[in-house]
Amino acid sequence: MGRASSVAVDRTLAALADPHRRRVVDLLAQRPRAAGELARELAISPPAMSRHLKTLRISGLVEESHPEFDARVRIYALRPEPMVHLLRWLEESERLWSAQLLAFKAHIETAAQTGPDA
Amino acid sequence: MGRASSVAVDRTLAALADPHRRRVVDLLAQRPRAAGELARELAISPPAMSRHLKTLRISGLVEESHPEFDARVRIYALRPEPMVHLLRWLEESERLWSAQLLAFKAHIETAAQTGPDA
DNA sequence: ACAATATTTAACGCATATCGCAATTATATC
DNA sequence: GATATAATTGCGATATGCGTTAAATATTGT
Numbered sequence: 001m002g003r004a005s006s007v008a009v010d011r012t013l014a015a016l017a018d019p020h021r022r023r024v025v026d027l028l029a030q031r032p033r034a035a036g037e038l039a040r041e042l043a044i045s046p047p048a049m050s051r052h053l054k055t056l057r058i059s060g061l062v063e064e065s066h067p068e069f070d071a072r073v074r075i076y077a078l079r080p081e082p083m084v085h086l087l088r089w090l091e092e093s094e095r096l097w098s099a100q101l102l103a104f105k106a107h108i109e110t111a112a113q114t115g116p117d118a
Numbered sequence: 119m120g121r122a123s124s125v126a127v128d129r130t131l132a133a134l135a136d137p138h139r140r141r142v143v144d145l146l147a148q149r150p151r152a153a154g155e156l157a158r159e160l161a162i163s164p165p166a167m168s169r170h171l172k173t174l175r176i177s178g179l180v181e182e183s184h185p186e187f188d189a190r191v192r193i194y195a196l197r198p199e200p201m202v203h204l205l206r207w208l209e210e211s212e213r214l215w216s217a218q219l220l221a222f223k224a225h226i227e228t229a230a231q232t233g234p235d236a
Numbered sequence: 237a238c239a240a241t242a243t244t245t246a247a248c249g250c251a252t253a254t255c256g257c258a259a260t261t262a263t264a265t266c
Numbered sequence: 267g268a269t270a271t272a273a274t275t276g277c278g279a280t281a282t283g284c285g286t287t288a289a290a291t292a293t294t295g296t
Contacts (some may be wrong), residue, residue: 016131022128025211031218035272039273044255044256045255047256047257047273047274048254051253051254051255051274051275054274070263070264071263072263072273073272078215090204097147138284152243153244163287165246170284188293189292190243192242
């Protein structure tokens with residue numbers, strides 16, 4: 001384990017690497033929005049937004065739905081699961097890094113006990 | 119705030135988007151390593167690794183140092199600060215998304231109080 | 237001084253990503 | 267049924283990213 005979920009995290013990171021897509025995630029974290037609405041807010045063309053949304057959908061970061069009153073518009077909503085995996089990876093890295101610091105500190109203290117400049 | 123640190127988070131995400139670079143971060147989370155050591159572990163050429171390390175260094179994710187006994191070797195170590203910013207962004211997104219859920223739940227309950235199928 | 241080692245930089249090619257415009261599909265409206 | 271609207275897909279152009287080999291730089295050791 002740890003390596004098994006790596007691929008999914010890689011996909012999530014690749015999806016979030018584009019600034020436009022990250023901005024979309026920011027907006028969808030507030031509330032779900034229609035594709036056209038997102039395109040207007042980011043000032044990019046509808047086709048460009050459509051592609052970004054496709055990328056996000058494939059990565060699992062967003063999901064698509066239709067409002068009941070108009071089947072032409074597509075509502076996109078955030079799907080936090082991939083972000084949770086990413087969060088876990090970050091926390092694990094932080095944990096390991098902290099362990100490094102502790103080990104270093106212990107090393108220094110041991111050296112001090114053995115006697116400085118031994 | 120929130121938008122000010124966005125650029126930095128964008129750079130961090132771009133740096134982590136490459137699977138090789140993310141693997142480097144995994145290795146450096148355990149302990150600092152020399153450039154050549156990293157190249158061998160990931161089975162890529164030294165020039166390729168050198169470029170990845172440059173990217174990581176510019177993004178602030180790693181820092182470079184020399185061992186005292188051999189100035190040819192460059193030791194790379196993790197610098198967790200950019201990851202902390204990324205972590206904060208993720209947590210904030212999660213927080214907003216949870217608020218969405220609560221609002222939705224409240225809406226449903228209000229509707230239930232008003233009376234179903236009003 | 238010379239040969240070996242660690243790493244980076246230069247140069248090139250290849251694959252992939254992104255954009256805007258035009259065309260297409262699906263649905264709504266009159 | 268004709269027209270307008272929301273969104274996606276096709277296409278050509280541009281750009282960026284990554285990898286390899288070869289050359290350069292810095293340092294060590296004999």
